Amino acid sequence: MRTRSLGTGKHSRARKDRTKSEQHLLQRGQHAINCLNGQLDQLLGAVRLYEHSKEAKLSPVALEPLFRQACHENAESALQKGLTSACAPLARPS
Numbered sequence: 001m002r003t004r005s006l007g008t009g010k011h012s013r014a015r016k017d018r019t020k021s022e023q024h025l026l027q028r029g030q031h032a033i034n035c036l037n038g039q040l041d042q043l044l045g046a047v048r049l050y051e052h053s054k055e056a057k058l059s060p061v062a063l064e065p066l067f068r069q070a071c072h073e074n075a076e077s078a079l080q081k082g083l084t085s086a087c088a089p090l091a092r093p094s
Contacts, residue, residue: 065087 018026064087072089078085 067087071085075085
């Protein structure tokens with residue numbers, strides 16, 4: 001995305017000729033442009049993510065092995081802190 005600055009064209013007055021009020025307005029305008037550019041970049045990222053999500057396929061993931069591994073990896077650290085950790089599967093609904 002192309003970023004534009006206020007008051008940078010060949011027909012703009014030199015900075016030293018601007019009043020403090022004009023400089024303040026130009027700074028506020030430049031800040032607004034920068035904020036809008038940031039918002040547009042975020043929006044573009046969200047649109048790209050949304051478009052990519054259309055292609056993604058949902059599939060079941062076995063969480064029990066992941067939880068067991070996490071429990072095993074953190075067991076020693078938990079014991080050192082006086083904690084116990086356990087991983088137990090939930091009963092499946094009938």
